[in-house]
Amino acid sequence: MTSSGTLTPVSTKDDDLSALPVVPARHPWRWVGVAFVLVLAAQFVHGLVTNPAWDWPTFARYFTAQSILTAVGTTIFLTVFGTVLGFALGIVVAVLRMSKSPFLSAVGWTYIWAFRSIPLIVQLLFWFNISYLYQRLSLGIPFGPEFVSFETISLISPMGAAVLGLALHQAAYAAEIVRSGVISVDRGQLEAAAALGIPRFRQFRRIVLPQAMRSILPNAANEVISLFKGTSVVSVMAIGELFYQVQVIYGRNARVVALLMVATVWYIILTTLLSIGQHYVERYFARGDRR
Amino acid sequence: MIEVLGVHKSFGSLEVLRGVSLNVAAGEVVVVLGPSGSGKSTLLRTINHLEKVNRGYITIDGELIGYRRRGGKLHELKEREILKQRKDIGFVFQNFNLFPHLTALENIAEVAELSDARHFLERVGLVDKASAYPRQLSGGQQQRVAIARALATRPKVVLFDEPTSALDPELVGEVLDVLRDLARSGTTMVVVTHEIGFAREVADRIVFMDDGVIVEEGPPEQVLDHPVHERTRAFLSKVL
Ligand SMILES: Nc1ncnc2c1ncn2[C@@H]1O[C@H](COP(=O)(O)OP(=O)(O)OP(=O)(O)O)[C@@H](O)[C@H]1O
Ligand SMILES: [Mg+2]
Numbered sequence: 373m374t375s376s377g378t379l380t381p382v383s384t385k386d387d388d389l390s391a392l393p394v395v396p397a398r399h400p401w402r403w404v405g406v407a408f409v410l411v412l413a414a415q416f417v418h419g420l421v422t423n424p425a426w427d428w429p430t431f432a433r434y435f436t437a438q439s440i441l442t443a444v445g446t447t448i449f450l451t452v453f454g455t456v457l458g459f460a461l462g463i464v465v466a467v468l469r470m471s472k473s474p475f476l477s478a479v480g481w482t483y484i485w486a487f488r489s490i491p492l493i494v495q496l497l498f499w500f501n502i503s504y505l506y507q508r509l510s511l512g513i514p515f516g517p518e519f520v521s522f523e524t525i526s527l528i529s530p531m532g533a534a535v536l537g538l539a540l541h542q543a544a545y546a547a548e549i550v551r552s553g554v555i556s557v558d559r560g561q562l563e564a565a566a567a568l569g570i571p572r573f574r575q576f577r578r579i580v581l582p583q584a585m586r587s588i589l590p591n592a593a594n595e596v597i598s599l600f601k602g603t604s605v606v607s608v609m610a611i612g613e614l615f616y617q618v619q620v621i622y623g624r625n626a627r628v629v630a631l632l633m634v635a636t637v638w639y640i641i642l643t644t645l646l647s648i649g650q651h652y653v654e655r656y657f658a659r660g661d662r663r
Numbered sequence: 664m665i666e667v668l669g670v671h672k673s674f675g676s677l678e679v680l681r682g683v684s685l686n687v688a689a690g691e692v693v694v695v696l697g698p699s700g701s702g703k704s705t706l707l708r709t710i711n712h713l714e715k716v717n718r719g720y721i722t723i724d725g726e727l728i729g730y731r732r733r734g735g736k737l738h739e740l741k742e743r744e745i746l747k748q749r750k751d752i753g754f755v756f757q758n759f760n761l762f763p764h765l766t767a768l769e770n771i772a773e774v775a776e777l778s779d780a781r782h783f784l785e786r787v788g789l790v791d792k793a794s795a796y797p798r799q800l801s802g803g804q805q806q807r808v809a810i811a812r813a814l815a816t817r818p819k820v821v822l823f824d825e826p827t828s829a830l831d832p833e834l835v836g837e838v839l840d841v842l843r844d845l846a847r848s849g850t851t852m853v854v855v856t857h858e859i860g861f862a863r864e865v866a867d868r869i870v871f872m873d874d875g876v877i878v879e880e881g882p883p884e885q886v887l888d889h890p891v892h893e894r895t896r897a898f899l900s901k902v903l
Contacts, residue, residue: 564754583763
């Protein structure tokens with residue numbers, strides 16, 4: 373830069389920039405965008421309020437009806453059990469899949485392959501009807517003696533079949549989410565833990581998992597929310613969850629739109645709560661990132 | 664204290680260590696020098712069994728690392744037993760490898776009692792940073808926490824793999840101060856570094872490696888000022 377031999381003075385005493393006022397950059401197009409969106413939103417709300425087809429009185433009558441509340445409870449129950457059991461099994465499957473033993477790894481891979489291949493609805497109907505396939509379930513040596521045996525019907529109720537199906541299905545996806553989180557953790561972390569002689573299980577629980585949670589959580593939240601709405605699939609088994617219940621009611625009174633809105637608003641409320649929860653859990657696991 | 668005997672190590676067809684033997688006495692400080700790719704890191708990593716050797720063996724305080732001798736055969740140890748052996752071998756990484764989700768104190772408390780952990784933080788002069796997360800610390804402070812953590816298992820030897828080469832120049836000094844302190848207190852240390860001045864001042868012995876073998880070794884004055892080997896001379900003329 374100095375090779376040209378001349379240096380131009382950049383600033384002098386009577387040209388002090390720090391004394392000048394600052395004018396922020398203006399964004400007129402942003403205001404156009406805001407106006408556009410506001411007009412659209414106003415029209416939408418106007419339509420909701422004034423169009424009698426939405427049938428808000430019916431909505432109000434059913435929104436907190438006992439039958440609907442019970443159905444919401446069932447939906448939450450299915451989501452909670454599907455998530456907890458699904459992720460518990462998913463962690464096991466992920467660990468199998470990442471095992472150094474080729475056999476165990478193949479077992480994990482096969483599980484994920486199988487349960488991702490079978491449509492959830494098929495799987496649910498299969499569990500629902502398993503008592504036709506096997507009247508009795510027993511634990512024992514193949515071709516040899518049985519130790520314990522159960523009536524399938526008494527062991528697997530429709531609700532049990534629903535939870536089982538959702539959890540097994542969820543586990544396959546959870547396993548891949550957990551695995552993606554674990555492989556995103558820097559190898560050096562495991563090396564440091566190994567160099568310190570920290571036992572294997574503790575390495576996983578204390579070092580790898582908390583860091584993996586950072587990338588597991590957004591995906592897991594997606595899964596929980598999608599499972600939460602996915603529970604509507606079990607309506608094929610005549611289980612009284614939210615979606616089944618509104619179908620039953622509008623089957624009787626033909627107020628389809630109002631009752632679908634009842635279900636929709638409940639799904640929105642609960643998803644919102646889950647999203648808020650997600651925010652706080654994520655913030656907890658990001659604690660090492662704060663400055 | 665450390666005995667490395669005839670160690671060979673290959674990655675695929677690349678032979679990285681080609682018969683390395685090294686003895687380190689208790690309380691001795693050995694500095695390993697050598698050009699990039701000469702196998703210094705690999706040597707350190709075989710000592711705590713992060714890498715398995717293909718031939719030769721390593722003992723720490725007379726205990727065979729990674730194997731058990733039984734009936735004329737070497738049996739591989741279970742991972743659990745290897746992890747236990749590693750408590751005797753502290754390892755400090757070039758890029759610290761602190762656990763980012765744990766505070767400085769928690770990083771150390773992962774392998775020590777809380778009161779001990781505090782003591783080791785004090786030893787590297789960082790008690791006031793006990794509740795800071797690694798990202799809130801400077802590189803030099805992070806490496807000092809990593810050193811405290813490596814000491815917290817009360818190892819018999821401590822291995823350092825280029826502990827200052829990820830640091831800005833003005834932060835190198837504080838880490839070398841800690842190393843100097845350890846050396847003075849009689850810690851058995853093997854240090855891979857490019858800090859020749861530090862090597863001259865602190866090392867009891869300097870080992871020069873090139874191309875997977877130890878080319879020459881001896882006290883600092885001898886190796887640094889009157890190197891016998893052509894390759895040592897060539898290396899020193901570049902770094903001095
Ligand atoms: N895991 C690995 N797989 C394959 N090759 C490897 C592996 N680790 C090291 N090497 C190779 O072994 C050789 C020695 O590597 P090493 O890291 O021991 O060198 P170094 O002396 O520590 O070098 P530097 O001063 O750059 O750290 C290099 O050629 C490197 O590419
Ligand atoms: Mg190296």
